[in-house]
Amino acid sequence: MKHAAPDQELSVREASGEDARIDAFVTAHPDATPFHLATWLRAVERGCGQRARLLVAERGGEMVGYLPLTEMRSPLFGQALVSSGFAVAGGVLGEGVEPLAAAARALGLPTVELRGGALPADWLVDDETYLGFVKPLAADDEAELNAVPRKQRAELRKALANDLEVVTGGLNLADEHYRVYAESVRNLGTPVFPRALFREVLKNMDADILTVRHHGRAVASVLSLYFNGTVFPYWGGGVEAARRLRANDRMYFALMAHARARGCNRFDFGRSKAGTGPAAFKKNWGFAGQPLCYAKWSSGPARDVNPLNPKYALMVRTWKKLPLPVANLLGPWISRGLG
Template identity: 60%
Template sequence: MPLLARPVAIRRANAADTPRIAAYVAAHVDGTPFHLAEWSTAVATGCGQQDRYLIAEGADGAIAGVLPLTLVSSPLFGTALVSAGFGVDGGVLADDATTAQALADDAWRIAAAEGATSLELRGGPAPDGFHTNSESYLGFVRDLAADDDTQLLAIPRKQRAKVRKSFDKGLTIAVDQDRAAHYRIYAESVRNLGTPVFPKALFAAVLDAFGDAADILTVRHDGAPVASVLSLYWRGTVYPYWGGGTEAARGLRANDAMYYALMNHARTRGCTRFDFGRSKVGTGAAAFKRNWGFEGQPLAYHVRTADGAAPRSVNPLDPTYARKIAAWKKLPLPVANLIGPWLSRGLG
C-alpha cells in the first residue's frame, strides 16, 4: 500500500505532545505507565539511550495510536529497538489493527536505519512479521483488600505468618523518598542475585519525571535502611517496580513487611490493584509472588529480527550466563556498583 494511502500519519513525538500522549494512554484500556512519554524520556536521560517515540494521528489530528521506542545500544548485547525500554510493558497502543500495524512497520524502518538487528514489543497486539514469545515471562496482578486487616488475611497462610513475624522485629516503615538509601539497598540486592545494577541516574530520572505518581517506601531497623522499594502509581494500580533488601533483611523479614506496608499505603493513595510486576518462569521471584497469593499470567512479547540475525538474549536463565552470574555474586559491592551501570544500560 502506498505511504499516502495510510489511514493515519505517523511521526516522531516531541515535548509538546507529552500532555496529549498522557491523555490518550490514560483513556486506552491497555495503557500502562510504560506507554507514557515521561517513561521514555526518563530512560533516555537515565541510561544515555535514545528515545524514538512514535505517534499516529488521524485526519482530524487526533492521536490514533502510540509506540514508545528506545534505541538500546550496547557493545555486549548489540543494538535493539525496544518498546518500551526498561519497561515490562509498552507495546503498540492503537485504536485499531491497521494503525497498530502501521506503527510497527514504521518502527521496523527505524530499526533498520539505526542498525538495530531486532525490534522488541513488550505486550500489545502481535503485528505481522513478528514472532511471539508467551513462555518466558509471567505477570502478577491482583486486587487490594478493603482495609489493613482484610489485606493481611488475604495473604496465604504461610506467607501471612512471615509478615506477622516482621511485626516483632522493631522495624520502622516510612515513605520518605530516601533516594540514596534506596539505591544502596537495591544495588546490594541485585548484586546478590548476580545481576548488574542500573545507573543511579535512571532512578532519579523516573522519580523526577513521575513526580507525585511515584514514591519510595523504606524499611529501617535501628535506624538503618534494610529494605526499600520505588513504586509507580497509575490509574488505581500500584507498581512496586524496583525493590530489594540487604543481607540483614531476610532475618528481619523486612521484605515481607515492606510489601505488606506498600499494599496498605497504596490503598491510602486510592489504589485498588497491586501489580507485582513480571518474573521469569521457573524463578524464585515467581515463586515468591505466588506465595503472596498472586497467580502468574503469561506475558506476550513480540520480536522481529533482521534476516539471518538471532534475537538478542538478555535472559539470566540462559545457560550461557550461568558462570557470569555466579561470578558476579562474588564481586565486592563497590566493584559491582562501579561497572554494573555500564553493563546494565544495554539490557533495555
C-alpha cells in the same frame, strides 16, 4: 471533541515535541501502563543515555495509536528498539498495529522487541518465559492480611512482630534506596542500573520510595510507580539481613497500605520468569501468574539478554562474588545497555 471518521486514511509518523499530547492519550487508554508514558521514556533517555523514539498513528489529525520505543545501543548486548526500555510492559496502544510495527522496523535497528500490547502478525511471540502478577487491593490491613494464603500469612505475622520501622518519601530517600537495591541485585548476580535513572523517575513521575529500617539501618527498600489506580513496586530489594528479619514481607505489606491511602485499588507485583523463586514468592502471597506475551522481529540473530540463558551463567556467578564497590562502579555502565 470531533472524532475522525473510521474510513479516513491512517498515517504513522515519529512524534517530536508532543510528550504532553502522548501522555494524555496514554492516561486515557484502558490498556496503558506507566511504561507507555513519554515521561518514562524521557527519564530513561536522561538517566541511561538511550534515545526515545515515539511513533504515533493518526487519522484525520486525531491520535488513534501509539508505539513507545527506546533505542538500545550496547557494545556488549547489541542494538535493538525496545517497547519500552527498562520496562516490563509496553507495545502498541490503540489502532495501527501493522503500520506502527512497519515504521519501527524502518528505523533501521536489527531487532525490535515489544513487551505486551497489541502484537503484529508473523513476529516471533514468547508467551512462556514471563508471568505477570496483579490483583485488587483489599479494603483495609485486616482484610489484606486475611487475603494472604495461610503459610505466607504466618510469615507475615512474624514480620509484623519484628522491630522494624517503615518510612516513605521521595528524593530524600533515594541514596538509601540505591544502597539497598545495589546490594540486592549484586547478590542476585545482576548489574545495578545507573543512579540517575532512579532520580529521573522520582523527579518526573508519580513515584515514591518505601524503606524498612532495623535499628535505624535500611534493610529493605522499594521504588514504586503509581498510574491510574495501580501501584507498581518496581525497583525493590533487601540486604542480607532482610531475609532473617522478614523485611521484604513487611515492606510489601506496608506498601499495600500506603497505596490504599494514596487511592489505589490494584497491586501490580510485576513480572517474574516462570518457574523461578520470585514467581513462587508472589504466588505465596496469593497472586496468580498470568502469561505475558512479548513479540520480537529481527533482521538477523536477535539479541538475548535473559540472565537465565546458559551463556550468561558464568557471568552471573562471577558478578555475585564481586566486592560491592566494584559492582556499583561497573554495573551502571553494563546495565544501561540491557534495557
